[in-house]
Amino acid sequence: MQKMKEKTAPATKQLSEEHQVILKVIAAVRAQCDRVEGGAALDQAFFARAVDFIKNYADKFHHAKEEDILFPELGQPGVEMHCDPRGQMLHEHDLGRGFVRGLEAALKAGKPAELVENARGYCGLLEEHIYKEDNILYPMAEEAMGAQRSAKLGERFAAVDEKFADAVKAHLAFASQAAKD
Numbered sequence: 661m662q663k664m665k666e667k668t669a670p671a672t673k674q675l676s677e678e679h680q681v682i683l684k685v686i687a688a689v690r691a692q693c694d695r696v697e698g699g700a701a702l703d704q705a706f707f708a709r710a711v712d713f714i715k716n717y718a719d720k721f722h723h724a725k726e727e728d729i730l731f732p733e734l735g736q737p738g739v740e741m742h743c744d745p746r747g748q749m750l751h752e753h754d755l756g757r758g759f760v761r762g763l764e765a766a767l768k769a770g771k772p773a774e775l776v777e778n779a780r781g782y783c784g785l786l787e788e789h790i791y792k793e794d795n796i797l798y799p800m801a802e803e804a805m806g807a808q809r810s811a812k813l814g815e816r817f818a819a820v821d822e823k824f825a826d827a828v829k830a831h832l833a834f835a836s837q838a839a840k841d
């Protein structure tokens with residue numbers, strides 16, 4: 661996607677592109693919830709794969725870039741933001757983890773109603789969270805960091821991409837497939 665622009669694009673653009681992948685899976689999870697609520701049998705394999713995606717792509721890969729790289733950078737001397745939404749963003753990451761724990765437990769116990777409740781909770785939370793990051797936090801962060809810091813950050817993100825390359829490939833394939841089903 662827009663490979664030629666990537667070199668000069670602000671670092672958070674990459675994070676926003678990851679959001680688009682996460683939103684694809686969220687849409688698929690919602691569609692599966694509709695089916696379950698419509699009386700269809702729980703697609704155990706789909707939900708297990710979705711949990712794997714959420715834990716390893718959305719959280720361990722994407723949220724780790726935010727929590728371990730972007731957020732600390734925003735606390736560096738010389739980076740001034742009008743307000744600091746990082747605490748709220750971290751709180752929402754944690755709330756998301758709570759929903760995922762609930763989803764996993766319901767999946768193991770074979771409780772469709774609880775599974776749907778936690779899955780929908782996660783989807784709604786993450787959609788709002790992503791909206792806030794794309795439209796408020798990231799633009800504010802880019803302005804506060806400036807082009808040079810942003811470029812350095814992009815390099816650090818690229819190192820994470822390299823480390824997780826194989827796993828990311830598999831998660832992207834899952835997201836594309838889930839969007840089609």
Ligand SMILES: [Fe+2]
Pocket residue numbers: 723726749753789793
């Ligand atoms: Fe986040």
Ligand SMILES: [Fe+2]
Pocket residue numbers: 675679722723726790793
């Ligand atoms: Fe994010």
